[in-house]
Amino acid sequence: MAKLELQNLRKQFAPSVVPVKDITIEVEDGEFLTLLGPSGCGKSTLLRLIAGLEQPTQGKVTIGGKNVTSVPPGKRNISMVFQSYALYPHMTVFENISAALKLRKIPREEIEKRVNDVTQKLGLEHLLTRKPGQLSGGQRQRVALARSLVRDPDIFLLDEPLSNLDALLREQVRADLKQLFETQNKPVVYVTHDQIEAMTLSDKIAVLCDGYLQQLASPHEIYTAPANKFVAGFVGSPQMNLITLDCQGNHAVLGDYKIFLPQLKTQPHQVILGIRPEDISLGDIETGETIAGHLFLVEDFGKEKLLSVRVNGSDQTLRVMVPADRTWEGEMITISLIKKQLHWFYVETGDRLN
Structure with missing residues (x-):
C-alpha cells in the first residue's frame, strides 16, 4: 500500500510569494490525480513538495503511512517524469531506461527483464540501441516514461509530460498513458494546465488557483457541478x-x-x-x-x-x-x-x- 497524503501543505519563498497555501489531499493506490490550473497556481511547486525537491514551510507529506517530509528525494521511492524528458544524450535508449536500476545494483538479468517488459508495453523494443538525438519527440517522451515505470516506484509523478508534443502526437501519447497507468496499482499525480488531459486521464482532479485548492472531485463532478465561479470558467471549452x-x-x-x-x-x-x-x-x-x-x-x-x-x-x-x-x-x-x-x-x- 502506498497511499499518498498531503496534510496542510504550505510553501512560502518570501513574504509575498506563497505558491502553495494550506493544501490537504489524499491519493489512494491505483488512483490517478491531476493537479489542474493556470500558470502560477502552485501545481508544479506542489509536485516538487511531494517529490522532496522542495521542503514545505508547514504541513507534511505521508507515503504509505510514513511521514517522508524530511526524507530526501532519493529515498522516497518515487518516480518523476519531466516536461523536458531529461534524457542522457550520450546514452542509448536501453542505458537511459536502466540507469537508475544500475545505480541500485540490481542484477543484470533482472535489469534486462524489466527493460524488455516496459519497452514492449511502450513500443520501444526496436529502439534500444538508438540515442535520444535519433528519436522523435513522442519516442523520447515514451523513453522518459519507460525509465519511470521500470523502477517500480511507490508513486508516479508527471510534470506536464505532453506539453512539448504537437497536437496529434499528444492525443496518441495521452491514450497510451491512460492504458498504461490503468495497469499500475500505484498513486499517480499528474500536473497540467490542459483541461482535456485532466478530464480524460483522471480519476480525480484537484483544481488550483493562487495556491488554494478550489475543488477536488471526479472529472464528471468538476464539469457538471463546479464548486465556484473560477472552476466553472476554467473547465470547459468553449468557456461557460x-x-x-x-x-x-x-x-x-x-x-x-x-x-x-x-x-x-x-x-x-x-x-x-x-x-x-x-x-x-x-x-x-x-x-x-x-x-x-x-x-x-x-x-x-x-x-x-x-x-x-x-x-x-x-x-x-x-x-x-x-x-x-x-x-x-x-x-x-x-x-x-x-x-x-x-x-x-x-x-x-x-x-x-x-
Missing part, C-alpha cells in the same frame, strides 16, 4: 457563460426576462448565472427558459457552430453551441436555457449558490 444579474424577489433579471432562482434563506441582490454553451438550444423547448436575442456572430468549428447572441433588453451576451447542420432564419432568434443545467454563484465570493 458567466453573467452577473440583478435579483427581483426569487428571480434573476436577464434583459426582458426573469429566471427563477433556487430557494434560499436569504435572497441576494445580485447573482452570477452560469450555463455552458452546449446547454442552450435554438428554439423554444419545454425544459428551458426561453429568451429572444440578436445573433451577431457565428464561429464555425467544423462539427459545431458557436453563436453569440445579445439578449433582448440588455447588453448581455450568451454563446450557444449548436450542431453544424442546424439552421435558422434571420438575426433575431429564440434560444432556450435548459433549466436543470443552470449554475448559480454568489457575486461576493464566487461560491456555488445551491
